Amino acid sequence: MxxxxxxxxxxxxxxxxxxxxxxxxxxxxxxxxxxxxxxxxxxxxxxxxxxxxxxxxxxxxxxxxxxxxxxxxxLLKPGPRLxxxxxxxxxxxxxxxxxxxxxxxxERGHSAAMALSAQESERRRIAQELHDEVGQSLTAVLLSLKRVSDQSPPEVREELVQAQETTRSTLDEIRRIARRLRPGVLEELGLVSALKSLTTEISAQTDITVRRSFDKNLPPLDAETELVVYRVAQEGLTNTVRHAAATEIELCLKRRPSHVELRLTDNGRGIGSSPEGAGIRGMRERALLVGAELGVGPAGARGTEVRLVVKAASE
Structure with a gap:
């Protein structure tokens, strides 16, 4: 009726x-x-x-x-239907x-997949240009400064040495940006090595202590899933460094039955009741692309926890 x-x-x-x-x-x-x-x-x-x-x-x-x-x-938090x-x-x-x-x-998943694919392609292009064009140009400048410095009088040599150090620092920063845009370690050595490199870089550039643990014999993940895990860890670490005022971070990669779990916790101020920003929503979009489960919430009395569960490639 x-x-x-x-x-x-x-x-x-x-x-x-x-x-x-x-x-x-x-x-x-x-x-x-x-x-x-x-x-x-x-x-x-x-x-x-x-x-x-x-x-x-x-x-x-x-x-x-x-x-x-x-x-x-x-749409970024799928739930049961009515x-x-x-x-x-x-x-x-x-x-x-x-x-x-x-x-x-x-439709949102398809659009997000296309957008993120285009984003990754653009990241690779920019990283390649930074490495090949800007990096080589700065290297040439550095060599020229070294040659001029060796032939200059002592009163000018100190300024040229300072210019060399500035150029060398700029070149190192360019290379660091290129590595973050295109994680070559991920493609060449795998997910665990890429995460180790990422956490080592965070420890070297900040006063934050990063503890990490990786289970042995992790199940295989396909290339797209590995990239999602890496990008979620990268975004989580970046958010912690920028906003959490934390002194310690713990990054774990655990083996679960037919799944792999990434867990990132800190002892910072926590997210509280603040709305999710573009970074967290970007992590949710990436998780949806590979059918992963993403949780972002408080870690005990204080701090924030990011938990990502992805299916193994054999499933």
Whole structure:
């Protein structure tokens, strides 16, 4: 039965019941109406309204669940679909809503995959140009400064040596940026070596103590999943360094039955009730690309925990 038909039937039943009470009941209405009769009619009207409200509320309850789902749903946090309870158009509406969410998640996943693929390609291109073009140019400048410095008088040599050091520092920074844009260690030596290199770099550049642990005999991961794990760890470490005011970070890569778990915890100020920024949402988009589970929340009394669970390649 349609929604209109159900509401009409509920109201009709209440009105028919009230008419039967008036026709076949002992109560009558005088002219003018007596106080007792007015009280009886008022009470009957109140009962009718309450019964009508209760019946309509029961009939429209699934729409309330649908409304709450529509206001709280987040395509980056997939959850269980609504159960298509109700009758007529209500069940059909919930089913249509679930189908719409499925399509939106699929389209968003496809769009995110294309965007992230283009982003990685652009990162590789920029890293290659930094290494080949800018890096080689700075190396040539460094060699020229060294040659000029060797042939210069002592009063000028000190300034040239300082210029060499500045150029060398700039060259090192360019190489560091290129490594972060395109993790060559990941492609050549694998995920564990790339994570070790990443944490070593964080320790060398900051005062944060980084502890790391990696299970032996980790199950194999495909190249795309390894890149997702690396980028999530990279973004988590970057967020900790920039915002957490932490002194310690722990990075773990654990073996689970048919899964691999990345866990990153710190002892910083925590995320509190602040909304998720672009970095965390970017991690969620990457996790969705490989069907991984990502959790970001408090780590005990203080600090933040990032937990990523990915399926092994054999699954």
């Amino acid at each position: 349609s929604l209109f038909g159900r509401i009409f039937l509920l109201n009709a039943l209440v009105l028919v019941a009230a008419a039967n009470v008036l026709v076949f009941g002992p109560a009558t209405v005088s002219t003018p109406a007596l106080l007792r009769e007015v009280l009886v009619l008022t009470a009957g009207l109140g009962v009718m309204l309450i019964a009508n409200a209760v019946l309509i509320r029961i009939g429209l309850a699934p729409l309330g669940r649908l409304t709450r789902a529509m206001t709280t749903i987040d 159960v298509a309870k109700g009758h007529g158009e209500i069940a059909e509406l919930i089913t249509t809503f679930n189908s719409m969410i499925d399509r939106l998640e699929a």
